Amino acid sequence: MLPGWANDIAAVSSILGLGVTLWLLWEARKLRTACLRRARLPQLYKALKDAIAVLDDPLVQWDIDRKPALYRFQQVSAHLDGLLPKLDPKLREKARALQDQLRGHGVWRFWMPHSPRKRLDERSAEDVWRLYCELSAFVTSLNNSLEDSSWQQ
Amino acid sequence: MATVTDSPDQPLQDKVRQLVVKLLRETLNGRIEWSRAEPPKAITRITEDVIDPFFVARYGDERIGIWQRNSRDLGPEGSEWSERHGLCLLGSARQEVVWDYEEYSPALKNLLKAARNQTVRIEERLDQLLRAEPSGLDSVGVGTPTVSSDQP
Numbered sequence: 001m002l003p004g005w006a007n008d009i010a011a012v013s014s015i016l017g018l019g020v021t022l023w024l025l026w027e028a029r030k031l032r033t034a035c036l037r038r039a040r041l042p043q044l045y046k047a048l049k050d051a052i053a054v055l056d057d058p059l060v061q062w063d064i065d066r067k068p069a070l071y072r073f074q075q076v077s078a079h080l081d082g083l084l085p086k087l088d089p090k091l092r093e094k095a096r097a098l099q100d101q102l103r104g105h106g107v108w109r110f111w112m113p114h115s116p117r118k119r120l121d122e123r124s125a126e127d128v129w130r131l132y133c134e135l136s137a138f139v140t141s142l143n144n145s146l147e148d149s150s151w152q153q
Numbered sequence: 154m155a156t157v158t159d160s161p162d163q164p165l166q167d168k169v170r171q172l173v174v175k176l177l178r179e180t181l182n183g184r185i186e187w188s189r190a191e192p193p194k195a196i197t198r199i200t201e202d203v204i205d206p207f208f209v210a211r212y213g214d215e216r217i218g219i220w221q222r223n224s225r226d227l228g229p230e231g232s233e234w235s236e237r238h239g240l241c242l243l244g245s246a247r248q249e250v251v252w253d254y255e256e257y258s259p260a261l262k263n264l265l266k267a268a269r270n271q272t273v274r275i276e277e278r279l280d281q282l283l284r285a286e287p288s289g290l291d292s293v294g295v296g297t298p299t300v301s302s303d304q305p
Contacts, residue, residue, distance in 0.1 A: 049259060056263045060181045133174040136260035137167075143257045147235075 038149070041086045045142055048079040052135050059132060062125045069128065070121055076135060077102040083142075091145060094138055101131055173240060173260045176212065176219075180267045185210050187268035192220055195250040196241065201225060208268040209243065216243040221265055222255065238262050 002010075051072065058069035080095050080102070087095055104119035120128070179185045192207035202224040209218045218241045225232045238261035241253035270276070 052259045053263060056177060056181060056260075056267070060178070129174055129178060133170050133260065136174070136258055137170050139259050140256055 037086050044079060044082045045146060048076065048083060049139055051075045051079055052139055055132055059128055062128055066121055073102055073120060091141060098134060098138060169240065169254050170260065173258065173264055177260060177264045177267060180264060180271065185212055187271055189272050193248040193250050196220060196253065206265065206269060218243050219261065219265055219268065238265065
């Protein structure tokens with residue numbers, strides 16, 4: 001027969017043990033989510049970088065022929081879609097803002113025909129070069145974030 | 154002094170990026186003439202870095218330099234090569250750098266590509282190659298192979 005104080009210690013220890021186990025399970029889950037989130041991020045980043053690298057030549061022709069540039073912008077938009085779930089909140093916000101610009105208001109035009117926002121193919125050369133500038137800045141931020149995170153792994 | 158100034162509304166970084174895109178547009182439209190040059194000492198001060206290429210051009214009242222820096226940085230898995238692109242305003246004295254800026258930038262990388270294509274006159278040279286006739290083997294220093302008399 002154990003003394004009362006020993007029973008008390010055993011009860012407290014088992015509660016603490018349960019707490020530690022739950023904490024470890026929670027940490028393992030967080031680690032798994034982080035690994036899944038970051039998997040393929042370097043490949044998607046490279047794809048986005050490559051798509052932006054070939055945007056400049058079609059943009060020069062914007063006032064003559066918009067199709068080549070629009071095709072490139074579509075590729076950029078697809079890569080941004082792939083990246084979105086893998087980004088940290090700050091970069092995700094920037095990526096969403098870029099996606100909004102790349103897509104224009106689309107279906108909203110039907111509901112708001114006088115909306116000041118234009119579809120991408122209706123934008124001026126100045127506007128699309130500004131968008132290119134923002135895309136380039138986004139890649140710079142993503143590159144810095146990837147360099148920082150390589151030290152955290 | 155540098156024309157790029159900071160303001161509370163628009164950070165310096167944004168202005169530099171806008172300038173890079175402006176220079177890229179002007180270069181692709183043939184309104185800026187770049188030439189290859191030796192990088193100033195202030196840019197090459199870190200000896201292990203590779204600065205190549207370095208281009209200069211005159212735009213407005215300023216002389217501008219752009220470059221690519223490849224450096225070996227210490228990463229979590231040992232040393233790794235990293236790429237940075239730079240833009241500087243050059244002073245009136247030779248090798249004088251008034252202001253410089255560096256980051257990994259796709260727009261600046263495209264500007265470097267455009268400057269390189271312009272300086273090596275790539276389109277003109279490719280056109281010449283497309284028009285060219287095949288040259289004889291002798292003219293490139295390759296003679297007709299000699300057959301040894303020992304061979305069966």
